[in-house]
Amino acid sequence: LLETSPGVAEVTIVEKEPAERHSIISWEQKNSCILPEDLKNFYLMTDGFQMTWSVKTDDAPMPLGSMVINSISKLCRLGGSSVYTLPNAPSLADLEDDTDEEGNEDKPEKPHFDSRSLIFELDPCNGNGKVCLVYKHTKPVVSPDTEIWFLDRALYWHFLTKTFTAYYRLLITHLGLPQWQYAFTSYGVSPQAKQWFNMYKPITINTALLSEEADSFVNKLDPNKVFKSKNKTPVMKKKATSQPTGSQKSQPGMTSSKTSSLPGNPSKKRDPQV
Secondary structure, three states: OOOOOOOEEEEEEOOOOOOOHHHHHHHHHHHOOOOOHHHHHHHHHOOOEEEEEEEOOOOOOEEEEEEEEOOHHHOOEOOOOOOOOOOOOOOHHHHOOOOOOOOOOOOOOOOOOOOOOEEEEEEOHHHOEEEEEEEOOOOOOOOOOOEEEEEEOOOOEEEEEOOHHHHHHHHHHOOOOOOHHHHHOOOOOOHHHHHHHHHHOHHHHOHHHHHOOHHHHOOOOOHHHHHHHHHHHHHHHHHHHHHHHHHHHHHHHHHHHHHOOOOOOHHHHHHHHO
16 A cells, blocks of 8 residues: 555565564563463564655655554563662652542543553654553552553653554554654644645544544535636626726717707707797
8 A cells, every 4th residue: 555655665564573472471470461462462473563664755765654563572661660870860650640630431541650550662653752551450460451552752641542453453544654643632743744644644634533424524515506606706797897888888878869959850949949
């Protein structure tokens, strides 16, 4: 699909060997949690995923699309340790606030940077944020239920999908366009990214429309109304130009009344009698 799209060049896929089963088991033992079944099967087929593509420009192809799933060795935990080596150095857990809103039916509970959640990076998103595999319930033991969340550059959480398979489909559907994860946030993608969306995947620019009926995407333009509105302008111009012509027509009428008083006209004969 990408190779047949206009302006697309250099579509490359990095082929990776399947992850060894013992590496998956050692990861689970190290992090004291069990990988979701669909993600585990994915790693047993390929140890990560990487696909990139570029667009043609005047000088040289410009890298644009990027689809990445970290390998099992790079599936690292976020907030697990301090960035600095100092004893009292700040960490992501310091961002936690007890006044954070809890989840409800409309908005699920957000992940926590402290010990209440386990967060692992699936996709670095080229520095635009992080797509994470989240275990939200860790006490008294880590729950096997996981979700996929997007952590933006301002360290706000945005829910994506409940399963890795659903996220993988989203990744493929959006063709790895820059900042496509921001389409699932309240503030949306940037204007520059929106231009790329309109060029290669316009239907995904408004994710709310995806759940509506297909008829909502049909152009319901009425050609009769369009042509009718176009005809109004020349009609008004004709009326505007008809005014001076009308005055010109009235002038011959005036001349005819004057000519009626010429000799030989009956009205002229009555004038001397008066």
